[in-house]
Amino acid sequence: xxxxxxxxxxxxxxxxxxxxxxxxxxxxxxxxxxxxxxxxxxxxxxxxxxxxxxxxxxxxxxxxxxxxxxxxxxxxxxxxxxxxxxxxxxxxxxxxxxxxxxxxxxxxxxxxxxxxxxxxxxxxxxxxxxxxxxxxxxxxxxxxxxxxxxxxxxxxxxxxxxxxxxxxxxxxxxxxxxxxxxxxxxxxxxxxxxxxxxxxxxxxxxxxxxxxx
Numbered sequence: 001x002x003x004x005x006x007x008x009x010x011x012x013x014x015x016x017x018x019x020x021x022x023x024x025x026x027x028x029x030x031x032x033x034x035x036x037x038x039x040x041x042x043x044x045x046x047x048x049x050x051x052x053x054x055x056x057x058x059x060x061x062x063x064x065x066x067x068x069x070x071x072x073x074x075x076x077x078x079x080x081x082x083x084x085x086x087x088x089x090x091x092x093x094x095x096x097x098x099x100x101x102x103x104x105x106x107x108x109x110x111x112x113x114x115x116x117x118x119x120x121x122x123x124x125x126x127x128x129x130x131x132x133x134x135x136x137x138x139x140x141x142x143x144x145x146x147x148x149x150x151x152x153x154x155x156x157x158x159x160x161x162x163x164x165x166x167x168x169x170x171x172x173x174x175x176x177x178x179x180x181x182x183x184x185x186x187x188x189x190x191x192x193x194x195x196x197x198x199x200x201x202x203x204x205x206x207x208x209x210x211x212x213x
Contacts, residue, residue, distance in 0.1 A: 031059075031081065039051055114147065120140075146188065150195075165192050169189060
């Protein structure tokens with residue numbers, strides 16, 4: 001009887017999680033709580049792998065719908081909520097879509113507020129870590145770090161510019177391992193290297209922000 005009751009409760013929690021993710025007004029906190037309780041029932045029933053797969057598929061379907069509707073925040077939050085509850089197999093199911101959402105979210109944020117590039121850069125770093133074969137993530141991470149370095153340079157932090165541009169050069173070089181000869185990655189890496197050489201020269205000359213002291 002207890003097993004039957006748990007099975008009913010499990011099905012109810014999964015249904016509650018699906019219902020909470022309405023594309024017109026997703027309640028991600030409710031969905032996450034429902035998934036957590038469903039997984040607790042699944043653990044007791046010896047069905048955790050199967051239920052993790054259901055949770056991952058539910059999150060993916062909802063996230064894709066939100067992504068298509070342009071709701072990057074909701075799409076990302078849905079995937080992140082599932083990610084925190086799932087194991088390696090669930091992560092494998094989610095990581096491709098999560099990388100795409102993080103990339104699109106970062107681009108949208110950067111276009112809205114170019115003066116604040118730290119958050120987009122962080123999203124893009126994670127997107128690249130999740131899927132190094134996603135060219136848009138690799139290229140836009142290089143762009144974000146290049147812009148961030150330029151902002152630091154002209155605000156007076158040559159050391160900060162060096163850090164950002166060195167990271168950009170290193171990451172673009174690593175990206176070219178996955179995309180050999182890609183013209184955009186190559187051109188951006190060459191630009192970053194030129195800027196990096198210039199700022200090293202300015203540091204040697206005792207300059208700050210590209211201007212003589």
